[in-house]
Amino acid sequence: MNFLAIDASTEACSVAIKYLEQQFSEYELCPQSHSLRLLPMVDSVLKQANCKLTELDGIIFGQGPGSFTGVRIGIGVTQGLAFSAQLNARGVSTLQAMAQQAYDEKGQDKVIAAIDARMSEVYTCYFEVDEQGIMQAKTEETVLKPELVAQYYSHLSLPAYGVGTGWNAYSALTELKSNNDSPEILFPTAQAMLTIGQVDFVEHSVAAEHAQPKYVRDTVSWKKLPGRE
Known part of the structure; x- marks a missing residue:
């Protein structure tokens, strides 16, 4: 099966595609620029794979936890793309993706x-x-x-x-932690989300309109400021 993966849940912006057993990816540290960079990165990996969105079987997205704004940008882009191509979507945890990187790379x-x-x-x-x-x-x-x-x-x-x-x-x-130095893996990648999300995709995916974030913290930051509890 062929999938696109998208993540904007942290300071990193990441996109990956698996198409006809080939994988291509884009990764960029771009705080505050996710809304500007995400769609061009999607376009780039589609071109590298010589693939149209409608040729895919689904979209995998970073559902958080992470930046409230980043998570929502990633899901908004996912929903728009999934609607346009009539694809289902599956969310993957930001934390699980980093753990997957540690297994795959280390x-x-x-x-x-x-x-x-x-x-x-x-x-x-x-x-x-x-x-x-x-x-x-x-x-x-x-x-x-x-x-x-x-x-x-x-x-x-x-x-x-x-x-x-x-x-x-x-x-x-x-x-x-067992690693003595500063962690080498600081942010998730869409490649790791691709690895996780393609397993049993059909059973765990939802229609585009049901793609939801997982904030973990369910209280928006400003409510915790003094006098606003």
Whole structure:
């Protein structure tokens, strides 16, 4: 099956395509420019694959957690493309995608993902690889104060390989990761989402209008400012 994958949930903007057993991808760190870069990147990978959108079997998108604005931009583009080509869509977790990168690129089969969620919090989840080579969540994705993360994972045998921006942002997390240096994998890629999302796509995909974000934090940031709780 042939798929397009799109992600704009973090500072990175990423697009990948699998068409006739070939893969092409575009990746760019472009904070604040996702709305300008995403469609040109989609157009680029379609041209590289010599493929039309209508020749695909579905679209895979980054559903978060991450930037509220970025997630919504990615889903908006996904919905527009999916509507136009009458394709279904499937969301993939930002955290799971980074864990998948750690397995695919580093051979790490136990991974903790931690993204800086701002407001002195992190989005985090623990993953282990399954028999299909796909990283699966073994805890709930959650948002926590950094000093509470060790307690959240107290039932696990740690440390594990760390990915994401949270490790550099909050020293309270350091002892939970096995890699001594700064994580090499900071942001998700659409290629990793492609790997995850194409497995059982038909069973897990939805019509374009039902493509939804997964914010984890369900309270918009401004509501937590002083006097606005």
